[in-house]
Amino acid sequence: MSDTIGARRIGYRRRATPLHAARAPIAAAYAAAIACAALLTEHPFLLSSLLVAVVAAGAAADVGRELLRAIRVVALPMVAFTVIVNLLVSRNGLTVFARLGDWGVLGQENLTVEAAVYGAVFGLRLLVVTLAFLLMTCAVNPDDLLRAARRISRRSALTATLTTRLLPVLLQDARRLSEAQRCRPEGAPKGARRTVAVLRATVVGALDRSLDVAAVLEMRGYGRTRRAPALRAQWSRHDIAFALAAGSILCLAVFAAASSQAPFQAYPLVNIGLSPTIFILSGLLAAAALLPFCSRRGVEP
Amino acid sequence: MSLLSFNDVSYRYPGTAADALRTVNLSFEAGEFCLVTGLSGSGKSTLLRAAAGLVPHFHGGCFSGAVTIDGLDTKDHGPAEIGAIAGTLLQDPETQIVMATVRAELELPLENLGCGAAGIARAVEETALALGIEQLLERPTSELSGGELQRVALAAALVCRPRIVLLDEPTSQLDPVAGDELIWQLHRLNQQSDTAVILVEHRVERCLAAADRVVALADGAVVCDRDPAGFLEWAAEHAPLMQTPGARLFDAAGLPDRPVGVKQARMALRRYGLLRQSADRDNSPAVPDERPSPWQKVVRRIGGVSDEAPALELRDVWHELRNGPAILRGVNLRIRGGEGLVLMGRNGAGKSTLLRHAAGLLKPTRGEVKRNGRIALLLQNPGDYFLHERVEEELSERGLASVGLSGFADRHPRDLSGGQRQRLALAIVLDGEQPASTVALDEPTRGMDRAAKQRLTGWLRERMESGQAVIVATHDAEFAAEFATRVVLLAAGRVIADGPIDEILAGGWYFATETARILGGAGGALRPQEGASLLLARRAHTDSIDEQDTVTEEARP
Numbered sequence: 001m002s003d004t005i006g007a008r009r010i011g012y013r014r015r016a017t018p019l020h021a022a023r024a025p026i027a028a029a030y031a032a033a034i035a036c037a038a039l040l041t042e043h044p045f046l047l048s049s050l051l052v053a054v055v056a057a058g059a060a061a062d063v064g065r066e067l068l069r070a071i072r073v074v075a076l077p078m079v080a081f082t083v084i085v086n087l088l089v090s091r092n093g094l095t096v097f098a099r100l101g102d103w104g105v106l107g108q109e110n111l112t113v114e115a116a117v118y119g120a121v122f123g124l125r126l127l128v129v130t131l132a133f134l135l136m137t138c139a140v141n142p143d144d145l146l147r148a149a150r151r152i153s154r155r156s157a158l159t160a161t162l163t164t165r166l167l168p169v170l171l172q173d174a175r176r177l178s179e180a181q182r183c184r185p186e187g188a189p190k191g192a193r194r195t196v197a198v199l200r201a202t203v204v205g206a207l208d209r210s211l212d213v214a215a216v217l218e219m220r221g222y223g224r225t226r227r228a229p230a231l232r233a234q235w236s237r238h239d240i241a242f243a244l245a246a247g248s249i250l251c252l253a254v255f256a257a258a259s260s261q262a263p264f265q266a267y268p269l270v271n272i273g274l275s276p277t278i279f280i281l282s283g284l285l286a287a288a289a290l291l292p293f294c295s296r297r298g299v300e301p
Numbered sequence: 302m303s304l305l306s307f308n309d310v311s312y313r314y315p316g317t318a319a320d321a322l323r324t325v326n327l328s329f330e331a332g333e334f335c336l337v338t339g340l341s342g343s344g345k346s347t348l349l350r351a352a353a354g355l356v357p358h359f360h361g362g363c364f365s366g367a368v369t370i371d372g373l374d375t376k377d378h379g380p381a382e383i384g385a386i387a388g389t390l391l392q393d394p395e396t397q398i399v400m401a402t403v404r405a406e407l408e409l410p411l412e413n414l415g416c417g418a419a420g421i422a423r424a425v426e427e428t429a430l431a432l433g434i435e436q437l438l439e440r441p442t443s444e445l446s447g448g449e450l451q452r453v454a455l456a457a458a459l460v461c462r463p464r465i466v467l468l469d470e471p472t473s474q475l476d477p478v479a480g481d482e483l484i485w486q487l488h489r490l491n492q493q494s495d496t497a498v499i500l501v502e503h504r505v506e507r508c509l510a511a512a513d514r515v516v517a518l519a520d521g522a523v524v525c526d527r528d529p530a531g532f533l534e535w536a537a538e539h540a541p542l543m544q545t546p547g548a549r550l551f552d553a554a555g556l557p558d559r560p561v562g563v564k565q566a567r568m569a570l571r572r573y574g575l576l577r578q579s580a581d582r583d584n585s586p587a588v589p590d591e592r593p594s595p596w597q598k599v600v601r602r603i604g605g606v607s608d609e610a611p612a613l614e615l616r617d618v619w620h621e622l623r624n625g626p627a628i629l630r631g632v633n634l635r636i637r638g639g640e641g642l643v644l645m646g647r648n649g650a651g652k653s654t655l656l657r658h659a660a661g662l663l664k665p666t667r668g669e670v671k672r673n674g675r676i677a678l679l680l681q682n683p684g685d686y687f688l689h690e691r692v693e694e695e696l697s698e699r700g701l702a703s704v705g706l707s708g709f710a711d712r713h714p715r716d717l718s719g720g721q722r723q724r725l726a727l728a729i730v731l732d733g734e735q736p737a738s739t740v741a742l743d744e745p746t747r748g749m750d751r752a753a754k755q756r757l758t759g760w761l762r763e764r765m766e767s768g769q770a771v772i773v774a775t776h777d778a779e780f781a782a783e784f785a786t787r788v789v790l791l792a793a794g795r796v797i798a799d800g801p802i803d804e805i806l807a808g809g810w811y812f813a814t815e816t817a818r819i820l821g822g823a824g825g826a827l828r829p830q831e832g833a834s835l836l837l838a839r840r841a842h843t844d845s846i847d848e849q850d851t852v853t854e855e856a857r858p
Binding site: 011012013014141142143144147150162168169176177179180181182183184185186197198200201204205208209212213214215216217218219220221222233 | 412413
């Protein structure tokens with residue numbers, strides 16, 4: 001119990017870092033650019049460079065611990081799962097390193113180096129994308145982001161805001177209900193019965209709560225909603241730096257994907273192109289992602 | 302024209318047989334500070350909801366008459382339009398916060414009004430400064446304490462600079478310090494900006510001194526509409542349960558001019574020569590001690606309850622969060638059977654955590670908890686104990702009968718009143734084969750009227766008389782004084798005071814009853830009747846000295 005309370009939750013919290021100081025849409029664009037770059041390229045060197053960049057950016061944004069926890073709890077198992085599944089289902093590789101015999105419906109199971117490499121590269125890409133969105137979750141103010149979205153679709157954005165706000169509240173409710181059940185003299189119902197009972201009570205409570213929230217929204221003028229005013233704030237040094245970084249990362253990734261400077265082929269035999277351009281591109285990607293963190297002026301909330 | 306007026310307003314919630322409001326005629330002027338009081342179910346909250354336009358627009362039901370606010374009839378204008386004139390703060394701050402950060406929460410109503418970016422920024426800053434929450438602006442709302450949430454919700458209600466503020470028991474979840482601060486902020490707002498304040502509150506003594514007018518409701522009808530002094534006069538005659546402790550003290554001591562606050566009470570006592578300037582405690586006659594006599598202790602022993610063996614013992618208990626602060630810091634506590642212990646302290650002092658350790662819901666990171674029997678713990682929200690659709694599924698027939706809820710077996714637990722829910726939850730935690738040696742309650746009086754508190758007090762006394770230990774975390778000093786024998790004050794997870802209730806609660810400012818504050822802690826008097834005995838003894842003492850002086854004067858040649 002104390003561990004659950006003590007663990008640092010994954011979510012936005014204002015911190016004194018350049019990424020937090022940048023306006024929300026730009027900080028989100030920066031994280032999205034890293035994710036897009038990972039989706040555009042499949043060269044392991046470039047992906048590794050992006051992985052280093054996103055972890056270092058997380059550390060520079062003071063959310064490194066959250067990112068590492070997410071890697072440990074979610075991302076690494078997910079990557080391992082991807083590699084194993086690809087190893088078992090892929091029939092494309094030529095370099096067999098293990099013969100597992102006849103596996104019934106799966107047929108003759110031969111594990112190949114190519115399938116392992118492809119699975120690992122795919123997992124690496126998945127890891128970078130996951131971490132980029134985690135960085136966004138931890139370092140981008142959801143309210144500011146949704147405020148920007150409200151200019152496009154107000155009701156949908158407000159619904160999204162309420163959902164993000166109420167999810168942790170419901171989790172808290174479920175924890176409280178579960179605790180109250182433990183106070184019963186006969187103890188809480190066990191296993192699935194307990195889960196179903198608590199879940200049902202949480203949902204009923206949520207419906208009650210939603211009525212109150214709806215009443216509050218009404219009283220705050222939701223019924224006479226007007227178009228949200230544009231926030232005309234001057235661009236800070238951090239806004240400019242992260243906007244440039246996002247643009248540079250995207251340009252470099254598009255260049256790597258469109259040109260033949262970063263060749264990578266997993267099947268039928270692994271072929272990883274290693275040229276000076278690859279190293280330069282990797283260095284540039286990491287530099288573009290990390291340079292905006294060099295200036296720490298005006299980062300205090 | 303009045304700012305807010307109710308003309309022959311009657312209202313019935315959908316699916317109910319009785320009217321929640323009955324032919325209400327009231328009008329409120331700009332700049333007025335009005336306190337609305339009454340027992341539970343008297344229609345106070347409905348009155349506020351009608352003023353805010355939620356009744357009938359949001360709740361539906363049968364509505365007649367007219368509510369007009371700043372010239373707008375609430376039948377024609379919904380809560381969104383009324384929201385520009387009236388800021389409303391409901392009881393539960395959790396459900397009033399809809400955005401993820403405090404700044405966004407304050408910006409939402411202004412955005413809905415279509416204010417410009419500069420106007421929004423300015424209003425948010427000014428409101429935050431006025432309510433002292435500027436340091437919270439960038440904080441996520443999910444991390445705020447109950448007191449902070451309530452202040453943020455108040456700020457969100459005030460950020461559009463409404464002409465009238467409607468508040469439904471805003472202090473019910475706050476500790477005495479935060480509660481007093483909130484009332485003071487409302488008073489300042491009322492004084493400095495001419496904003497009308499309509500405040501619904503059970504604990505009349507907390508805000509009577511700030512009010513210009515008091516409206517009392519009973520069964521949906523207005524039964525009193527007077528100034529604070531007039532209200533006390535009416536309450537003494539018609540509704541003793543609504544009287545403030547100060548007024549009851551004066552009545553019991555036979556003094557005229559019931560006071561509306563501590564300052565007025567002390568001025569009056571000084572005038573009558575019943576208040577001493579200093580060393581009150583040393584010179585005052587002792588108050589009768591209501592703690593168990595040696596004879597009672599013997600009776601308890603025969604009854605099988607040992608005074609020696611503690612029902613619960615905490616030894617050097619620490620609760621330290623990983624990557625976070627220590628919530629409890631080396632707490633040592635021993636509570637015996639038959640003892641009534643009250644835990645007090647500010648929000649976040651560690652009271653609830655201590656009770657969770659006592660009941661075994663948490664394990665100390667250091668130290669140990671020894672329990673001599675089962676601990677029955679009732680957490681803050683009784684509704685959390687209910688998992689079923691019908692009351693009879695929650696508890697055995699015998700258990701329901703024990704709390705007088707046999708007649709409600711078919712009802713849904715959520716349809717019970719607050720007091721009934723609490724009784725049902727209490728019965729659930731007590732309904733074991735092995736009887737509980739300790740009953741622990743966390744903030745049981747939130748939103749409770751005095752009648753319900755009296756019933757709970759009686760029940761707790763019965764528990765203590767039967768030899769069970771009672772441990773209650775509460776902010777309510779008046780309630781604590783009615784049953785407890787001992788108080789433990791917590792601050793930042795540490796026990797900062799532990800002693801008999803008349804010692805701890807008599808000397809404080811915030812953690813003190815109104816009687817104790819009026820008498821300056823003299824004689825350890827906490828309740829009006831004890832205070833009155835003290836005052837009568839002082840008067841008799843003064844009279845005898847006067848008589849002696851007269852005799853001496855006459856005997857002189």
